[in-house]
Amino acid sequence: MLDLGTIDRSNDRPPYRQIADILRAHIDHGRLAPGEQLPSEATLIDHFGVARMTVREAIKELRTEGLVVAQHGKGVFVRSAPPVRRLASDRFARRHRKEGKSAFIAEAEASGHVPSVDQIRVTNEVASPEVAERLNLKPRERVIVRSRRYLTDGRPVETATSYIPESIAKGTPIAEVNTGPGGIYGRIEDAGHELARFTEEVSARMPTPAERKALEIGAGIPVMTLVRTAYDTNGVPVEVCDTVKIAHSFVLEYDVPAQ
Amino acid sequence: MLDLGTIDRSNDRPPYRQIADILRAHIDHGRLAPGEQLPSEATLIDHFGVARMTVREAIKELRTEGLVVAQHGKGVFVRSAPPVRRLASDRFARRHRKEGKSAFIAEAEASGHVPSVDQIRVTNEVASPEVAERLNLKPRERVIVRSRRYLTDGRPVETATSYIPESIAKGTPIAEVNTGPGGIYGRIEDAGHELARFTEEVSARMPTPAERKALEIGAGIPVMTLVRTAYDTNGVPVEVCDTVKIAHSFVLEYDVPAQ
DNA sequence: TGATTGAACTCCTCTAGACGACTAGCTAAC
DNA sequence: GTTAGCTAGTCGTCTAGAGGAGTTCAATCA
Numbered sequence: 301m302l303d304l305g306t307i308d309r310s311n312d313r314p315p316y317r318q319i320a321d322i323l324r325a326h327i328d329h330g331r332l333a334p335g336e337q338l339p340s341e342a343t344l345i346d347h348f349g350v351a352r353m354t355v356r357e358a359i360k361e362l363r364t365e366g367l368v369v370a371q372h373g374k375g376v377f378v379r380s381a382p383p384v385r386r387l388a389s390d391r392f393a394r395r396h397r398k399e400g401k402s403a404f405i406a407e408a409e410a411s412g413h414v415p416s417v418d419q420i421r422v423t424n425e426v427a428s429p430e431v432a433e434r435l436n437l438k439p440r441e442r443v444i445v446r447s448r449r450y451l452t453d454g455r456p457v458e459t460a461t462s463y464i465p466e467s468i469a470k471g472t473p474i475a476e477v478n479t480g481p482g483g484i485y486g487r488i489e490d491a492g493h494e495l496a497r498f499t500e501e502v503s504a505r506m507p508t509p510a511e512r513k514a515l516e517i518g519a520g521i522p523v524m525t526l527v528r529t530a531y532d533t534n535g536v537p538v539e540v541c542d543t544v545k546i547a548h549s550f551v552l553e554y555d556v557p558a559q
Numbered sequence: 560m561l562d563l564g565t566i567d568r569s570n571d572r573p574p575y576r577q578i579a580d581i582l583r584a585h586i587d588h589g590r591l592a593p594g595e596q597l598p599s600e601a602t603l604i605d606h607f608g609v610a611r612m613t614v615r616e617a618i619k620e621l622r623t624e625g626l627v628v629a630q631h632g633k634g635v636f637v638r639s640a641p642p643v644r645r646l647a648s649d650r651f652a653r654r655h656r657k658e659g660k661s662a663f664i665a666e667a668e669a670s671g672h673v674p675s676v677d678q679i680r681v682t683n684e685v686a687s688p689e690v691a692e693r694l695n696l697k698p699r700e701r702v703i704v705r706s707r708r709y710l711t712d713g714r715p716v717e718t719a720t721s722y723i724p725e726s727i728a729k730g731t732p733i734a735e736v737n738t739g740p741g742g743i744y745g746r747i748e749d750a751g752h753e754l755a756r757f758t759e760e761v762s763a764r765m766p767t768p769a770e771r772k773a774l775e776i777g778a779g780i781p782v783m784t785l786v787r788t789a790y791d792t793n794g795v796p797v798e799v800c801d802t803v804k805i806a807h808s809f810v811l812e813y814d815v816p817a818q
Numbered sequence: 819t820g821a822t823t824g825a826a827c828t829c830c831t832c833t834a835g836a837c838g839a840c841t842a843g844c845t846a847a848c
Numbered sequence: 849g850t851t852a853g854c855t856a857g858t859c860g861t862c863t864a865g866a867g868g869a870g871t872t873c874a875a876t877c878a
Contacts, residue, residue: 634829
């Protein structure tokens with residue numbers, strides 16, 4: 301049985317924070333393991349002798365910190381640790397492309413998780429002004445828009461949307477759902493655009509409601525966004541890709557360029 | 560005067576979310592500008608005809624999203640947009656090192672902000688097991704620990720702690736507060752360790768209380784953490800650096816390595 | 819003039835209760 | 849055997865109050 305201790309009403313720290321501290325410590329020390337259920341609101345109310353809202357404030361704090369998730373009608377559960385993901389995986393992608401595997405799949409498998417992709421949608425649209433600027437296109441030029449969602453072990457971890465100029469995609473299966481071995485980048489190189497350089501903007505923020513829904517996360521879990529542009533050896537932008545990832549642990553490797 | 564509209568009690572979306580939506584829309588559209596004060600709790604209670612807790616729930620949602628900050632006794636204010644920061648700035652650092660400027664300072668100045676560094680602390684300690692492993696040190700070997708805090712326009716944006724093996728730092732001013740032009744990396748190269756490669760782990764998460772205090776942010780603002788290891792041309796790890804940044808916008812550039 | 823007090827305003831925390839909705843397991847009816 | 853419905857337990861949302869504490873500013877007093 302979990303020893304919850306008691307709160308100190310004379311303490312400066314308000315009761316709801318003390319309760320959150322107690323529960324957080326149990327989680328940190330593994331006495332409340334991932335997946336395990338926290339004591340119910342009613343139990344905590346009885347135990348600490350406080351009002352419902354006070355207990356809820358404490359739990360809200362833990363939810364905001366991403367330590368627990370509440371499930372309506374079931375209880376509050378300790379979040380399980382997520383699989384580690386690679387952040388800038390383009391070099392990694394190079395290594396695996398020849399095997400016909402995407403970086404995402406290769407990496408998930410390497411770390412013992414089951415990868416999958418769903419919600420693949422491919423359309424042909426007039427580039428938005430923003431995309432047109434990033435791809436250095438003339439107004440009203442068309443782009444292939446490829447969006448998809450990545451999952452590990454059946455849980456969504458990332459959404460991505462790529463924009464490729466129609467002029468580059470023409471004659472390739474980039475506008476098909478299945479792009480063949482090596483993926484989009486393989487087809488872009490087939491079309492004579494050897495990839496040379498990527499630029500990424502990385503940021504972290506709280507998710508929008510749409511992102512929360514797509515990634516099946518609560519409002520308190522931050523997301524990392526990557527806005528990537530790929531350039532060929534002539535400096536022509538050949539793809540831009542916007543991805544939104546559940547922010548956990550990512551690994552990035554890079555070299556200091558020769559002087 | 561701000562048009563707050565009304566909430567729809569027959570709507571499925573609960574009132575507190577509707578109120579949050581209304582306020583969020585005003586912020587998104589700039590009708591509530593950065594720094595501006597939101598209507599007070601009392602005003603919102605009167606206007607929407609709801610209870611206190613309902614209004615507070617709505618504002619809590621915006622606080623969690625990082626859109627507003629509450630100041631006890633003063634009011635709730637729209638957060639102002641933060642300066643943009645570069646994420647992995649080592650190449651950038653190379654460019655500026657010769658000018659005797661750190662990447663942080665060069666970059667802040669380039670974007671029109673006033674950079675500063677404070678809370679510099681330099682100590683000589685026995686490496687912790689974790690640091691020893693990352694630096695490939697023998698047990699009980701000593702390291703120079705350099706911690707500092709970076710600010711732009713007087714607001715903290717980042718804390719960093721570097722660990723350099725004492726064996727490398729010996730005979731250099733790495734253990735001094737002022738390391739001279741080119742900073743730590745300059746001195747490491749002076750000591751005969753030419754830098755060749757960096758590995759970084761990037762992740763985002765909610766801040767710990769200590770980090771919240773150091774960065775002067777609320778609980779709802781995510782932080783990005785970078786765990787970096789620098790290697791010399793012989794593959795010897797020469798520095799590890801842990802940084803915690805307020806997660807906003809960062810830019811990362813890198814090349815695809817030659818095949 | 820300068821310091822102090824007090825009022826008005828703000829957000830912070832808490833209480834005690836209400837109803838609703840979702841989940842899971844049991845039971846009774848089919 | 850299967851299904852429908854009931855029920856206990858859970859969290860979600862809301863109401864209507866209370867006192868506390870930080871901030872600001874004007875009025876007051878020395």
